[in-house]
Amino acid sequence: MIKARVLFSGGKDSSLTALLLKKLNYDVELITVNFGILDSYRYAQETSKILNLPHKVEFLDREIIEKSVEIILKDGYPSNGIQYLHKSVIEILSDKYKIICDGTRRDDRVPRLSYSEIQSLEMRKNLEYLTPLMGFGHKTINSLVEKYFIISQGESTLMLKSDYETEIRELIKIKDKKPEDYFPKHNQSRVVGIKYKI
Amino acid sequence: MIKARVLFSGGKDSSLTALLLKKLNYDVELITVNFGILDSYRYAQETSKILNLPHKVEFLDREIIEKSVEIILKDGYPSNGIQYLHKSVIEILSDKYKIICDGTRRDDRVPRLSYSEIQSLEMRKNLEYLTPLMGFGHKTINSLVEKYFIISQGESTLMLKSDYETEIRELIKIKDKKPEDYFPKHNQSRVVGIKYKI
Numbered sequence: 164m165i166k167a168r169v170l171f172s173g174g175k176d177s178s179l180t181a182l183l184l185k186k187l188n189y190d191v192e193l194i195t196v197n198f199g200i201l202d203s204y205r206y207a208q209e210t211s212k213i214l215n216l217p218h219k220v221e222f223l224d225r226e227i228i229e230k231s232v233e234i235i236l237k238d239g240y241p242s243n244g245i246q247y248l249h250k251s252v253i254e255i256l257s258d259k260y261k262i263i264c265d266g267t268r269r270d271d272r273v274p275r276l277s278y279s280e281i282q283s284l285e286m287r288k289n290l291e292y293l294t295p296l297m298g299f300g301h302k303t304i305n306s307l308v309e310k311y312f313i314i315s316q317g318e319s320t321l322m323l324k325s326d327y328e329t330e331i332r333e334l335i336k337i338k339d340k341k342p343e344d345y346f347p348k349h350n351q352s353r354v355v356g357i358k359y360k361i
Numbered sequence: 362m363i364k365a366r367v368l369f370s371g372g373k374d375s376s377l378t379a380l381l382l383k384k385l386n387y388d389v390e391l392i393t394v395n396f397g398i399l400d401s402y403r404y405a406q407e408t409s410k411i412l413n414l415p416h417k418v419e420f421l422d423r424e425i426i427e428k429s430v431e432i433i434l435k436d437g438y439p440s441n442g443i444q445y446l447h448k449s450v451i452e453i454l455s456d457k458y459k460i461i462c463d464g465t466r467r468d469d470r471v472p473r474l475s476y477s478e479i480q481s482l483e484m485r486k487n488l489e490y491l492t493p494l495m496g497f498g499h500k501t502i503n504s505l506v507e508k509y510f511i512i513s514q515g516e517s518t519l520m521l522k523s524d525y526e527t528e529i530r531e532l533i534k535i536k537d538k539k540p541e542d543y544f545p546k547h548n549q550s551r552v553v554g555i556k557y558k559i
Contacts, residue, residue: 187505262501291504292498298491298494299491300490306363307385310386
């Protein structure tokens with residue numbers, strides 16, 4: 164079986180990505196990155212047990228998230244900073260792994276690698292970068308999530324998740340700023356159960 | 362089970378698309394369109410038996426392929442004509458089916474619907490349009506094809522396939538022109554066996 168690493172937050176998109184790759188008989192390992200700001204990776208750890216898939220935390224240099232937050236504070240909104248962070252993460256992990264996957268969907272704007280960024284990355288690093296949800300719209304994703312998972316949904320400030328946003332918000336607070344001045348209110352989801360055994 | 366229709370030529374991309382959707386527990390029906398120029402749909406019919414999936418031929422108006430060939434003869438190359446044909450096919454089938462899927466891949470240029478064309482189609486027709494291979498590059502597609510299928514590969518003039526090109530070429534011949542003046546030489550594939558039962 165071929166090993167595939169899935170960038171994993173515990174949310175519905177990365178969970179569905181993992182499920183889909185598992186069904187294609189990849190040997191899936193879930194990877195949660197952490198920058199040492201918060202131990203938020205433990206939420207993903209819990210969800211990985213529910214999904215019955217192996218999970219690993221990749222501790223990356225705090226400098227990367229510091230730079231990301233710098234961009235966000237300067238811009239006044241999070242998209243460029245999150246985009247920078249995601250690209251940096253994939254760039255770093257691709258020195259170590261041959262197949263890296265994430266939950267980018269057709270309707271996602273950020274973070275999202277462009278076609279030429281993907282081409283460059285795959286060629287330079289001899290990588291396979293997979294985004295298995297890219298061919299699905301939100302209606303289809305919702306129906307697949309509904310079919311396979313039990314999710315808990317809520318406002319992003321209250322959700323216990325292991326995504327980039329959780330540590331970014333904390334770092335903004337550490338810098339005596341208010342995360343809500345930079346992040347618009349939005350809903351987040353976390354997978355808390357499965358309806359079929361994967 | 363939710364019914365999903367897959368536009369099917371008997372080639373590796375549409376076969377892999379069908380397999381992936383089957384693995385996501387969709388009730389897959391393979392659809393081959395035909396414009397009455399040639400009975401080329403029978404190659405897809407054969408491959409559908411190999412895949413053990415139900416197959417249906419949708420006979421569409423000859424006018425559509427006539428228009429497509431008109432565009433190709435005017436342009437001197439096939440991309441716009443094929444794009445026109447594919448968009449017309451999806452537009453017509455979406456009056457009849459709720460979920461339509463095709464084998465468009467990340468690296469494909471034509472035929473390929475743009476993001477806004479997809480949005481418009483899904484909203485106007487209350488359709489789900491899925492392109493499950495969109496998140497995969499050619500290296501990944503090749504490795505998945507290799508894992509699941511036995512394929513026969515050859516030059517496009519010699520391959521017995523049920524794609525748009527087969528009938529387009531024939532119609533160009535009927536009009537006393539040479540298809541090879543319009544189509545660059547390229548390789549085509551057809552699935553002739555499977556390595557695992559789907």
